[in-house]
Amino acid sequence: MYAQRARTAPNAFPNERMSRNSAERYGYFEHDADLGVVGRGMTLEEAFEAAAEAMFAIMTDVAAVKPAVAVNFEFEEADEELALVRWLNLLLGYCHERGMVFGRVWLERDGARWRGGAAGEPWRSELERGVEVKGATLTMLSVKSTADGWEARCVVDV
Amino acid sequence: MDLSRLRQIEPWCWTVPPAAEERRAEVRLFGNAELLATMDDKVLEQITNVARLPGLVGCAMTMPDAHWGYGFPIGGVAAFDPDRGGIISAGGVGFDISCGIRCLRASLEWADLAPRLKALADTLFERIPAGVGEEGSIKLAPAELDEVLRGGARWALARGYGAAEDLEFIEERGCVAGAAPEDVSLLAKKRQRGEMGTLGSGNHYLEVQVVDRIYEERTARVFGLREGQIVVSIHCGSRGLGHQIGTDYLVSLAKAAARLGIVLPDRELACAPINSPEGRQYIGAMNAAMNCAFANRQILAHLARGAFSEVVPHAALETLFDVSHNTCKAEHHAVDGERRLLYVHRKGATRAFGPGHPALPARYREVGQPVIIGGSMGTGSYILAGAAGSENRAFASASHGAGRAMSRHQALKQWHGRQLIDELAGKGILIRTRSMRGAAEEAPGAYKDVNLVAEATEQAGLARRVAFLRPKACVKG
Numbered sequence: 001m002y003a004q005r006a007r008t009a010p011n012a013f014p015n016e017r018m019s020r021n022s023a024e025r026y027g028y029f030e031h032d033a034d035l036g037v038v039g040r041g042m043t044l045e046e047a048f049e050a051a052a053e054a055m056f057a058i059m060t061d062v063a064a065v066k067p068a069v070a071v072n073f074e075f076e077e078a079d080e081e082l083a084l085v086r087w088l089n090l091l092l093g094y095c096h097e098r099g100m101v102f103g104r105v106w107l108e109r110d111g112a113r114w115r116g117g118a119a120g121e122p123w124r125s126e127l128e129r130g131v132e133v134k135g136a137t138l139t140m141l142s143v144k145s146t147a148d149g150w151e152a153r154c155v156v157d158v
Numbered sequence: 159m160d161l162s163r164l165r166q167i168e169p170w171c172w173t174v175p176p177a178a179e180e181r182r183a184e185v186r187l188f189g190n191a192e193l194l195a196t197m198d199d200k201v202l203e204q205i206t207n208v209a210r211l212p213g214l215v216g217c218a219m220t221m222p223d224a225h226w227g228y229g230f231p232i233g234g235v236a237a238f239d240p241d242r243g244g245i246i247s248a249g250g251v252g253f254d255i256s257c258g259i260r261c262l263r264a265s266l267e268w269a270d271l272a273p274r275l276k277a278l279a280d281t282l283f284e285r286i287p288a289g290v291g292e293e294g295s296i297k298l299a300p301a302e303l304d305e306v307l308r309g310g311a312r313w314a315l316a317r318g319y320g321a322a323e324d325l326e327f328i329e330e331r332g333c334v335a336g337a338a339p340e341d342v343s344l345l346a347k348k349r350q351r352g353e354m355g356t357l358g359s360g361n362h363y364l365e366v367q368v369v370d371r372i373y374e375e376r377t378a379r380v381f382g383l384r385e386g387q388i389v390v391s392i393h394c395g396s397r398g399l400g401h402q403i404g405t406d407y408l409v410s411l412a413k414a415a416a417r418l419g420i421v422l423p424d425r426e427l428a429c430a431p432i433n434s435p436e437g438r439q440y441i442g443a444m445n446a447a448m449n450c451a452f453a454n455r456q457i458l459a460h461l462a463r464g465a466f467s468e469v470v471p472h473a474a475l476e477t478l479f480d481v482s483h484n485t486c487k488a489e490h491h492a493v494d495g496e497r498r499l500l501y502v503h504r505k506g507a508t509r510a511f512g513p514g515h516p517a518l519p520a521r522y523r524e525v526g527q528p529v530i531i532g533g534s535m536g537t538g539s540y541i542l543a544g545a546a547g548s549e550n551r552a553f554a555s556a557s558h559g560a561g562r563a564m565s566r567h568q569a570l571k572q573w574h575g576r577q578l579i580d581e582l583a584g585k586g587i588l589i590r591t592r593s594m595r596g597a598a599e600e601a602p603g604a605y606k607d608v609n610l611v612a613e614a615t616e617q618a619g620l621a622r623r624v625a626f627l628r629p630k631a632c633v634k635g
Contacts, residue, residue, distance in 0.1 A: 030565045032198055032226035059290050082409065089405045096398045097348040099293055123291030129592040131566075131599060132290035132359035132635070134253040134401040138408065138425040139228035155228055157253045157401075158360050158566065 026054035029140070031155045036140055037088075038153040044080065044143070045107045047150035048087050052105045052118075055088055055136070055156055056095075061128045065103025067119035078112040080143045084152050088136035091118055099123060131158045159197040170222075170618040174202060182209040188552070188618040189222040193610060196563050200226040201233075207423040208236050213244025213431075215493055215500055219552050221507050222614035223531070223561030223606060227252070229426030232506035235555040237491065239500055240432035245420070246440055247429035248411050250503035251486050253404035254358075255444055256451035257395030258329075258482035258508075259530040260459055261541065263381075264388035264466070266473040268368040268630070271388055274469050275366070275588060279631035281465040282364060283590035286458065288635045290359045290593070293352030296457070300347035303399075303450075304339040306354070310449030311480075314456035319355075320463075320477075324456060326519045328480040329509065332452045336488075338442025342399065343406050346443075349398030350450065355457035359593070361559075361600060362394045362635040363532075364462060367539060367627035377525040377543050377624045381478055389627055390466075390475060391539060392458050393532050394635070395484065396451040403447050407440045432501055441486070441501075448485060455480055478541070479528035483508045483558035491553055502553045510544035510556035510621045529621045531612055533560045535589060535632040536582050536602030540612040542621035556621040557612070560605035569604040570595065591634035600634065 025046075029036035035058060039051025056062050071094045077083040087107065095102050095118070102120035109115075139155040164172040164187065172187045172194060185205045187194060201224050208230055209218040215237045224233030229249025238244030264271075271278065287294045298306065306313045311325060311332025325332045339347075357364060369387045372378045383389070396403075412428035414436035420429065430436040463475050486503045493500075502509075511518055511527040518527050526544035533539040537560070548554050564572075575594025578601055582589055591597050609626075616623050 028567055030567050032200070032562050032565055033232050034228070035566050085409070093345045093349060093402060093405070096353075096401075097345060097351070099291070099352055101291065127291070128595075129289050129291060130595045131593060134360075135405045135408075137228045137253075138412065138428070141425070157228070157404075 025050040028054065029153065034155050034157050036153060036155045038151060040149065040151050042149040044150045045109055047152040048084055048107050049105050051084065051152045052088060052091055055133055056102055058133055058158060059130045060101050062103045064127060065101055066121045067104050068121040069100065070117055070119040072117035074113065074115045076112050077114065081141050083114060084143055085136045085138060085141060085154060087114065087116060088156070092133060092135060094118065095120065101127065133158055159194050159199050159202055161191060161195060163202065164194065170614055174206060182206065183214045184217040185209045186217045186219045188220065188620065189614045193222050193606065193614055196606060197224060198226040201231045204229065204231040205234055207427060208234060210423050211245055211247070211427065211429065212420060213238040213242050215239050221555065221557040222618065223557040223559055223611045225562045227505060229424055230503065230505040233557065233561060234505045235503065235507045235552055237500040237502045237553045238432065239498060244432050244501060245429040246432050246437045246486055246501055247427055247503060248404055248407045248440060249426045249428055250505050251444060252484040252505050253401045254395040254484055255400035255403060255447035256482040257484040258451060258455070258480065259532055260392040260455040260480040261478040261528065261530050262390040262459060262462065262475040263383060263478045264390065264473050264475050266388040266470060267386050268388060269386065271470060275631055278366065278465065278469045279588040279590050281469050282462065282633050285461050285465045286357055286364055286633050287355065288357040288633050289591065289596065292356060294355035296354040297352055298350065298354060300344060303347050303350055306453045307337050307339040307342065307446035307449050309333060310452035311456040314453040319457045319460040324459065324477040327477040328452055329482060332456065334445050334448045336442060337446040337449050339446050341439045341442040342403060342446050346399045346402035346406065349402045353397040354454060355461060356397060357394050357458065357633065357635045358397055359596060359635040363535065364458065364633040365391045365535065365629050366631040367391060367629050369625050370538065370628040371626040373623040373625065374543070380522060380525045381528055381541065381624060382476065383541065383625050390462055391530065391532060392455055392462065394454060394458065396447040397454060399450050400447040403443045407443065411436060411440060444486065448482065451482060479530070481508055481530060491549060500553070504555050506558050507555045508558045509554060510548050511554050512544040512546045512548050529556045531557050531559060531608065531615065533608035534602040534605040535600060535629055535634065536587060537608050538629060539627045540608065540623060541625045541627065542612065542615060543624050545619050545621050548620050551619050557615045560608040560611055562604060563606045564604040566599040569599045569601050573598040573601040587629050588631040589634060596634055
């Protein structure tokens with residue numbers, strides 16, 4: 001289960017990684033009907049954040065999204081792969097529920113307990129319209145440590 | 159797909175012999191060598207995995223438009239018996255629960271519409287909320303939404319959307335029994351708040367088409383179709399509510415499978431016995447999403463009618479048929495001479511009842527159910543009719559679309575949205591979209607040859623071609 005609270009404090013974000021070095025941190029892989037997202041980072045949490053950025057970049061130009069409204073939440077999941085899917089789906093649930101798109105995300109881990117958040121804004125006409133992501137799937141799901149840190153990937157349904 | 163692994167058992171049907179130690183049911187792939195060769199090997203892997211699930215009845219099958227999905231292939235059909243340990247799988251339905259097509263026939267000829275096509279395309283684009291981030295004008299709180307989930311298209315009709323005559327021509331008459339709004343999460347209901355009457359994104363569309371060719375004159379007459387006539391097809395599903403139900407139950411069913419000792423060859427095949435608490439809950443939630451999709455398409459049909467009445471006031475739009483292609487439905491089928499209740503998963507496959515089926519509207523009963531194969535925005539679509547023998551061949555199922563031949567990623571590398579839209583305009587097809595990325599991903603060249611898919615569907619004995627529809631204007635999500 002998760003808890004949530006909304007806030008409107010654009011300067012209170014733990015990091016702003018989503019606006020830097022995106023080409024190195026995230027990418028995509030092939031799937032016939034949908035799309036695979038890959039996130040990379042020095043830590044597991046960074047890789048999860050990068051995977052989220054890859055997902056939101058399917059929907060819009062994340063660099064253009066203003067961090068006007070933030071959402072924080074927590075969840076428990078011991079399985080790292082299922083945690084990736086849970087993380088991405090919680091972000092999707094919150095953004096669609098609020099009619100928003102997120103441009104920044106953050107995530108911390110304490111064992112099986114995860115504390116995450118995101119900031120963004122309601123859709124406005126100036127934002128680039130990409131393709132809606134319906135959900136993150138268990139297909140080609142993998143979370144692994146690499147020589148450069150961590151890599152997290154799964155197929156998202158569009 | 160590596161055809162050397164397949165064995166052709168009929169001109170349009172193939173199988174894969176199991177290895178000596180392999181314990182699974184038979185698989186059948188409908189299509190010809192050309193179609194199967196374009197499919198990814200993953201299609202074969204996925205349908206073979208489906209053939210290992212408990213309680214499967216008969217074969218696990220793929221339709222001629224099959225492509226690589228998650229868990230089940232898209233274009234996958236599999237029936238399970240609840241009394242023999244049969245399962246229900248969220249991966250066998252998909253995230254976009256009850257995605258389907260509403261087809262409307264217009265009392266209008268192409269010659270009359272042609273001078274006003276641009277005005278109609280613009281008006282439809284203005285009135286139909288389409289694409290990521292677009293909301294509808296109907297805002298429903300969770301408690302109000304429960305009424306939608308119970309009532310389906312009937313709820314929409316009671317709210318003034320559409321005509322009473324529509325219901326007769328919607329699968330399940332617009333309201334499937336067994337919906338359980340209490341098994342739908344609050345987040346799913348919140349996601350739907352602004353999404354009633356919206357088209358969505360990706361491969362969803364509202365298309366104005368002209369009947370270009372009639373294949374079966376008598377059936378076309380029964381369907382109310384003639385050459386040169388305008389038809390409108392609306393492709394969308396249960397929107398955010400269905401997506402969230404898929405998300406919620408994918409994980410809970412995966413955990414149920416582990417708890418119940420069901421060995422899953424792929425985690426995405428997350429499933430539980432139909433007769434288990436988790437299975438029953440998912441079925442209740444899925445049925446609720448089906449009703450949501452029926453209501454959504456009913457509202458969109460109403461909005462389309464509004465746009466038509468503004469541009470061509472004398473034109474009437476009647477529902478030809480509305481059928482889903484991402485479902486699992488409880489149906490009775492004859493198996494080895496015995497009538498049995500089965501749960502038929504159709505993921506990217508259309509129900510296709512043949513002539514005489516009692517569930518069909520009286521008007522269509524003699525000729526069979528209208529089956530809609532939605533093609534890409536540049537090529538065309540088909541209306542078919544359920545074939546007499548299709549119940550025995552594929553539990554009365556048929557193709558649902560052209561099927562992707564190329565990934566979205568590849569399509570993005572190959573086409574630019576603006577350029578593609580201009581090229582299609584040069585061919586007389588008007589595209590209206592807010593997403594250039596979406597247009598590129600949906601390029602006609604990224605899909606299989608819809609003509610071949612429709613031909614294969616007919617030759618395989620799944621459904622008969624009735625009419626070919628050529629696109630004229632398309633609102634893309």
